[in-house]
Amino acid sequence: MNADRILQSLVEPTLAFGYGQHMEHPKDGLLLYGPYSNPFLGGKLRIGLISTPEGATRYATWVRQISRAIYPKKAGDPNHTVFPGFQAVFQTEWPEVPTAKLVLDATELNHAICMEDRYQAIYKAVSLYADSIVSFIREQSETSIDLWMSVVPEEIYRLGRPKSKVTKEERQQSEILMDKKAATRIFRQPSLFDDDNKNAEIYLYELNFHNQLKARLLRHKVVIQVVRDTTLAPGDFEKSNGMPLRQLQDPATLAWNLATTAFFKAGGQPWKLSTPRPGVCYVGIVFKKEALGADENNACCGAQMFLDSGDGVVFRGAVGPWYSPSNKQFHLTREKARDLMNLIVGSYRRLHDGQSPTELFIHGKTWFSAEEWDGFRETVPENCKVVCVRIQEDSSLKLFRRGQTNIPRGFAWAMSEKKGYLWSKGFIPRLQTYPGREVPNPLSIEIVRGEANINVVMNDVFALTKLNYNTCIFGDGVPVTLRFADSIGEILTAGPIQENLPPLPFRYYI
Known part of the structure; x- marks a missing residue:
C-alpha cells in the first residue's frame, strides 16, 4: 500500500457533439450543438x-x-x-x-x-x-x-x-x-x-x-x-x-x-467520447443464471463490446455450468472463452475494415480464471494487448471532506500498480450538487490479468461512465460496460435460448 496515499483528481471527460464541439454535460452539448451523428x-x-x-x-x-x-x-x-x-x-x-x-x-x-x-x-x-x-x-x-x-x-x-x-x-x-x-x-x-x-x-x-x-x-x-x-x-x-x-x-x-x-x-448517436484511444476495444462480460433450467449451475454467458466511438454490440455466448455455488462466481471454460472472444474480435474486424484491435480490455464483476485468460488470448492477434479488469463498488472505503458537500466526482487513488479506487460519484461543480443521498462509494478497479497502467485503466473507466445513452445525465456511477450487464442477461434468459441469435447492437437490449 502507498504510504503517502496520494489522491488525484481525474479530468472530467468531455464529449463530442455536432459541428465537432466538445462539452462535459450531455444536455449542454445537445442544447448548443445538437447530436454527434x-x-x-x-x-x-x-x-x-x-x-x-x-x-x-x-x-x-x-x-x-x-x-x-x-x-x-x-x-x-x-x-x-x-x-x-x-x-x-x-x-x-x-x-x-x-x-x-x-x-x-x-x-x-x-x-x-x-x-x-x-x-x-x-x-x-x-x-x-x-x-x-x-x-x-x-x-x-x-x-x-x-x-x-x-x-x-x-x-x-x-x-x-x-x-x-x-x-x-x-x-x-x-x-x-x-x-x-x-x-x-x-x-x-x-x-x-x-x-x-x-x-x-x-x-x-x-x-x-x-x-x-x-x-x-x-x-x-x-x-x-x-x-x-x-x-x-x-x-x-x-x-x-x-x-x-x-x-x-x-x-x-x-x-x-x-x-x-x-x-x-x-439509430442516432447523441454524443461520443471526444478523445477516444484508437484501436481500443472494451468488453463487458455478462452472466445470468437460468432460472428455469434443470441444472442450478447453468448460466447464459454474453458479452457487450464497446468501441472507442461509443457504439456497442451484444453477443450471446454459450449456456453451460458456468456458476459455482462454492464461491458464487461465474467462469467459462478455456474453449468457451476462446469462442466468445473469437466472436468479438471478428466483429471488431468487420467494423474496422479488417483491422484488429490493438488493446482489448475485458471488464467483469468477478475474478478471471487462468483458464478464461488462456482462452481469451488464444484468438486475439499477437500484437493485441489483452487486459482483464475486475470492477466492483466498494463500501469498505469512505472518503470525507470538510464542508457541506461530498468529495468531487473524479477523485482516484492508485493503491498499487494493479489496484485503484475511483470515485465516479460525487459533487459535480457544473450541477452544484451531488446527485445522491449517501456518502459516495468508490469503484474498486483491479487489473487481475495482463499488464496495463492502473491510471490509464481508471481514466478509461471514468470516460465509460459518460456513455449511458439510456438517459441524459452528467455521468453515471458505473461504466457502460457493466451498467446494463444484469438487464442484458435477464433479456438473454427471459425465454428459451435462441441458438442462432446474431450479434445485435446495444440499442436492441436497453
Whole structure:
C-alpha cells in the first residue's frame, strides 16, 4: 500500500457533439450543438406505435408536449436544464401521427394479464404486443420503422412482474389446462401430443412482461421502447388520497431522458467520447443464471463490446455450468472463452475494415480464471494487448471532506500498480450538487490479468461512465460496460435460448 496515499483528481471527460464541439454535460452539448451523428437530419423519425386506444391518446398528447419547450420549475437551477423541444435538440421531427399504429383491445389485454396462471397471463399479454408487431413487419415489409413505442397500461406493469398476484375480483380463468408442474414433467418426458409440448413452452419464459417482450422480438430485429401510461401522462393517475400514483422526475428532465434514449435507439448517436484511444476495444462480460433450467449451475454467458466511438454490440455466448455455488462466481471454460472472444474480435474486424484491435480490455464483476485468460488470448492477434479488469463498488472505503458537500466526482487513488479506487460519484461543480443521498462509494478497479497502467485503466473507466445513452445525465456511477450487464442477461434468459441469435447492437437490449 502507498504510504503517502496520494489522491488525484481525474479530468472530467468531455464529449463530442455536432459541428465537432466538445462539452462535459450531455444536455449542454445537445442544447448548443445538437447530436454527434444524425441519420435523420432535417427529416423525421419513423415511429411505430402499439397501445390501447387510451394509450394512443396519451402518446399523442405527450408528443405534442415534447415538441415544444419544457421549462424547469426553478429558473437558473444548474441541476435542471430547459428542454427546448425534440426537433430543436435533434434537428429531427418526432411526428404526432406515427408511421404505423397498432391498436390493442383494452378489454382483451386486461383479460389476458388477469388470468389465474401467471405464466399464461404474461405470455398472452406479451403475445398481443409481439404478434401484432411481427405481423405488421411481415405484411408491411416495405414500411421501415426506426423505433417501436410500446405504451403499456398500468395494470400490465403491475401484474407483469415476478410474484405479481391477481385479486380474486380481477382473476380470469386460464385458457390452457396446464400448470408449471405439468409442464416440467413434459420437459423431462415429452408428450405424444404436439399441442401439449407447445403449450409447455410457455413455462420456459420469465415472469416479466418487459424482458419477455424484448426477448421475443430480438430475432425479428425490432427496436422497442416500453413506456408506461403513467410516464406519458402522470397527471391522469392518482391514489385514493388524491396524491400522484407515481413520483416521477420533473417534466423537463423526463423529456430529456426519454428523447435521448429514443433518438439513440432509433439509430442516432447523441454524443461520443471526444478523445477516444484508437484501436481500443472494451468488453463487458455478462452472466445470468437460468432460472428455469434443470441444472442450478447453468448460466447464459454474453458479452457487450464497446468501441472507442461509443457504439456497442451484444453477443450471446454459450449456456453451460458456468456458476459455482462454492464461491458464487461465474467462469467459462478455456474453449468457451476462446469462442466468445473469437466472436468479438471478428466483429471488431468487420467494423474496422479488417483491422484488429490493438488493446482489448475485458471488464467483469468477478475474478478471471487462468483458464478464461488462456482462452481469451488464444484468438486475439499477437500484437493485441489483452487486459482483464475486475470492477466492483466498494463500501469498505469512505472518503470525507470538510464542508457541506461530498468529495468531487473524479477523485482516484492508485493503491498499487494493479489496484485503484475511483470515485465516479460525487459533487459535480457544473450541477452544484451531488446527485445522491449517501456518502459516495468508490469503484474498486483491479487489473487481475495482463499488464496495463492502473491510471490509464481508471481514466478509461471514468470516460465509460459518460456513455449511458439510456438517459441524459452528467455521468453515471458505473461504466457502460457493466451498467446494463444484469438487464442484458435477464433479456438473454427471459425465454428459451435462441441458438442462432446474431450479434445485435446495444440499442436492441436497453
